[in-house]
Amino acid sequence: MSDLKSGSNLEKVLNAGHFAFTGECGPPQGANVERLKEKIHHLKGCVDAVNITDNQTAVVRMSSWAASLVVLQEGLEPNFQMVCRDRNRLAIQSDILGIYAHGIRNILCLSGDHQRFGNHPGAKNVFDIDSMQLIHAVKTMRDEGTFLNGQDIDVPPELFIGAASNPFAEPFEFRVHRLAKKIAAGADFIQTQCIYNMDRFREFMKKVVDMGLHEKCYILAGVTPMKSVGMARYMAKQVPGMDVPDSIIKRLQGAGKGKVAGAGIKFAIEQIEEFKEMEGIAGVHLMAIEWEHRVPEIAELAGMLPRPKV
Amino acid sequence: MIVADRKSLNEILDMIKDLKNILIIGCKGCVTVCNVGGSKEVGILASILKIARKKEGHPLEVDEKILERQCDPEYIEQIKDQVEDYEAVISMACGVGPQFLSERYPGCRFFPALNTTFFGGAVQHGIWEERCAGCGTCVIHYFEGMCPIARCSKSLLNGPCGGSAGGKCEISKDVDCIWDMIVRKKMEQGRLDDLLEFMPAKDWTTSRDGGPRKSVREELVQ
Numbered sequence: 309m310s311d312l313k314s315g316s317n318l319e320k321v322l323n324a325g326h327f328a329f330t331g332e333c334g335p336p337q338g339a340n341v342e343r344l345k346e347k348i349h350h351l352k353g354c355v356d357a358v359n360i361t362d363n364q365t366a367v368v369r370m371s372s373w374a375a376s377l378v379v380l381q382e383g384l385e386p387n388f389q390m391v392c393r394d395r396n397r398l399a400i401q402s403d404i405l406g407i408y409a410h411g412i413r414n415i416l417c418l419s420g421d422h423q424r425f426g427n428h429p430g431a432k433n434v435f436d437i438d439s440m441q442l443i444h445a446v447k448t449m450r451d452e453g454t455f456l457n458g459q460d461i462d463v464p465p466e467l468f469i470g471a472a473s474n475p476f477a478e479p480f481e482f483r484v485h486r487l488a489k490k491i492a493a494g495a496d497f498i499q500t501q502c503i504y505n506m507d508r509f510r511e512f513m514k515k516v517v518d519m520g521l522h523e524k525c526y527i528l529a530g531v532t533p534m535k536s537v538g539m540a541r542y543m544a545k546q547v548p549g550m551d552v553p554d555s556i557i558k559r560l561q562g563a564g565k566g567k568v569a570g571a572g573i574k575f576a577i578e579q580i581e582e583f584k585e586m587e588g589i590a591g592v593h594l595m596a597i598e599w600e601h602r603v604p605e606i607a608e609l610a611g612m613l614p615r616p617k618v
Numbered sequence: 619m620i621v622a623d624r625k626s627l628n629e630i631l632d633m634i635k636d637l638k639n640i641l642i643i644g645c646k647g648c649v650t651v652c653n654v655g656g657s658k659e660v661g662i663l664a665s666i667l668k669i670a671r672k673k674e675g676h677p678l679e680v681d682e683k684i685l686e687r688q689c690d691p692e693y694i695e696q697i698k699d700q701v702e703d704y705e706a707v708i709s710m711a712c713g714v715g716p717q718f719l720s721e722r723y724p725g726c727r728f729f730p731a732l733n734t735t736f737f738g739g740a741v742q743h744g745i746w747e748e749r750c751a752g753c754g755t756c757v758i759h760y761f762e763g764m765c766p767i768a769r770c771s772k773s774l775l776n777g778p779c780g781g782s783a784g785g786k787c788e789i790s791k792d793v794d795c796i797w798d799m800i801v802r803k804k805m806e807q808g809r810l811d812d813l814l815e816f817m818p819a820k821d822w823t824t825s826r827d828g829g830p831r832k833s834v835r836e837e838l839v840q
Contacts, residue, residue: 393772397819419779422771424789433772437819440776444816456819474780482778482801485814489776493816501780548781548788 313450313496314468316413317385318357320618321591322497322526327584328591329612330387330499330528331355331603334364335375344375348382350600354607356615357385357414359499359593363394366426373407380411387470388412391420396436397445397456404446408465416470416499417442440493443471447494471495473527475512476505476551484515491525498525499593502532502543503579505551513588522588529583532595533606534572537561573606580610619648619739620712621746622655622732624663630708631670633729637705639679640667642731643697643719645688645711652746655710655732657684663710663731688715694722701726737768754824754831760812762803767820769796775817 312319321328331351336343351358358379362372369375376386388407395403404415419439423431437445445456446469453464471490475483487498503509509529516522534540537560544552556575563571576594583589592612596603607613634640642660649655664680671678681704686693688711701707701719706727709716716728736748751768757775758765767773771789778797781788787795804810822828 419772419774422781422789424771435772435774436822438772438774438776439779440774440816441819445819472780477778477780477782478784478795479778479782479798479801479805481805482810482813485810486776486778489814489816492814493776548783 314413314466316357316468317618318387318414319468319496321356321616324616324618326591326616326618327612328356328526328528329354329607329615330357330359330591330593331600332359332361332593332595332597333375333379333600334361334598335370335372337367337369339370341378344370344378345382347600348379348384351603352382352384353615354604354613355384355594356591357387359387359389359416359595362389362391362418362420363426364389364421366393366421366423366428366431368427373403373410373412376407376412377410385414386412387414387416389416389418390442391418392435392437392439392442393420393423393433396434400437400442400445401449401455404449404465404467405461408467413466414468414470415446416472417446417495418472439471440490443469443490443493443495451494469494469496471498472501473498474501474549475503475509476501477549480508484512484519484521487516488519488521491521495525497528497590499528500530501549502530502595504543504556505553506579506582508551510586513586517588522590526590527588528591528593529579529586529589530593530595531576531579531583532597533569533576533599533602534560535569535597535599536572537568540572569602573602573609576606577610580612619651619737620714620734621652621736621738621748622649622712622734624654624659624710624732625730627666627670630663630667630729630731634667634678634706634708637678639681639704640706640708641681641683641697641701641704642667642708642710643688643715644682644684645686645709645715646684647687647689647711649711649732652740653744655712657682660684660710663708685711688712688718691718691722694718698723752825753820753822754828755821757820760817761800762807762809764796764800764803766796766800769794775820 333347360372360376372389376388379386417439423433453461473487540557543550560568560571580592583592642664644655644660660682664682701723708729708731710731713734716730719728737750738746738748741747748768753767771787782795782798785798787793
């Protein structure tokens with residue numbers, strides 16, 4: 309992992325051996341650029357790159373490429389998320405060329421939440437290709453300089469290719485193999501699902517390290533601070549593939565009135581401290597959902613500041 | 619088989635609201651097997667339509683007929699002396715039936731009484747499930763006899779996605795995660811390595827994406 313593939317800031321930070329720190333921002337449900345800029349403003353200087361979600365939970369928002377451009381204009385590096393739910397292979401490849409042409413250098417390849425969750429449940433989905441095939445497509449475009457049909461690309465997009473991994477979804481035994489498959493398909497970095505069950509994550513990472521996957525790919529551990537007991541309960545019960553142990557909920561409940569958010573942040577910071585020492589972990593992906601203004605504080609408390617300049 | 623559900627009574631009543639005499643035609647094929655368009659169901663629909671219209675003070679004459687199949691010109695021919703006696707015909711076949719009828723009898727009106735849903739089978743009495751998406755290039759031999767195109771909500775060829783939990787799909791606890799079943803069967807049979815192979819993007823030209831399809835068997839064409 310020495311030659312730069314994209315030259316993105318995130319890639320350079322990881323390549324130089326720094327512990328990476330990425331953030332996340334959901335585009336507005338409208339064309340409210342000022343609101344987007346305000347959210348981004350909180351993250352500036354605190355993270356190496358910021359994920360821009362792509363109609364997450366199948367709710368219509370400003371397109372991820374457009375919001376990524378705003379992020380870029382604001383002087384922060386976007387990690388452009390792309391899901392397979394809403395685009396066929398024509399749109400996928402053309403959007404990849406488009407974002408690259410505008411200076412975006414990171415892409416996170418996802419299948420996408422099913423539209424039945426979202427605010428347009430009557431929509432037709434696409435799923436022409438899946439996330440694994442999307443990773444492979446971006447790698448083929450970058451390294452072979454060809455489209456999926458084998459035709460040459462006039463200036464291939466040199467992107468840093470990301471993928472997601474959910475160590476907590478089932479079947480648990482297969483998750484590390486699926487991660488290996490994503491790496492083999494072309495993933496340069498991985499951002500995991502939000503981690504709450506640390507025991508299970510340690511077990512997962514042991515398998516990752518035993519298989520040597522951490523040497524082929526940078527793995528960023530996913531952290532989402534809990535804002536309230538209600539949020540923890542919702543994540544535990546309503547979000548598929550999320551593993552929130554009862555002990556976390558009890559810990560938040562025990563914090564007392566007005567102190568739950570602080571307890572949530574404290575747990576997140578403890579996690580980050582452990583991830584810094586955990587073998588195979590190259591950084592943290594902080595998903596502070598609608599809590600961007602608390603990111604500077606979390607970054608500071610977690611000892612992530614200042615971010616390296618590479 | 620092709621599985622279907624009957625449309626609501628109100629929807630059917632609305633289709634024929636201005637009509638006075640109709641013919642309901644059932645089909646002895648798939649829809650008889652899935653208990654939605656056979657002679658019994660034709661009889662029930664005829665009765666409830668008549669009762670509903672009588673209540674409205676706007677009586678309806680209904681005749682009943684059952685064909686061997688509505689997807690075969692040979693059987694459709696059997697109603698040629700009868701079909702023009704009615705203002706409209708309600709087909710209780712899958713979506714193929716009313717279309718074949720319309721093509722053969724262009725001067726008549728045909729309405730569908732069913733919503734055609736999927737290719738599947740009965741998993742227990744009264745419950746049918748989807749098994750095939752008719753994609754035109756079968757791949758179930760790669761997946762221990764299970765089809766992720768039809769049975770994974772996202773048609774993933776390299777699943778399972780991160781939404782699989784407790785053997786269920788992220789969209790509903792009533793939907794099994796087929797990828798969970800595929801992985802478990804591969805593990806039981808000691809063939810998990812098969813799933814480490816990257817499955818490339820599917821060529822959808824044989825599916826509906828390639829446009830309306832036609833199957834030509836040269837040896838049978840006269």
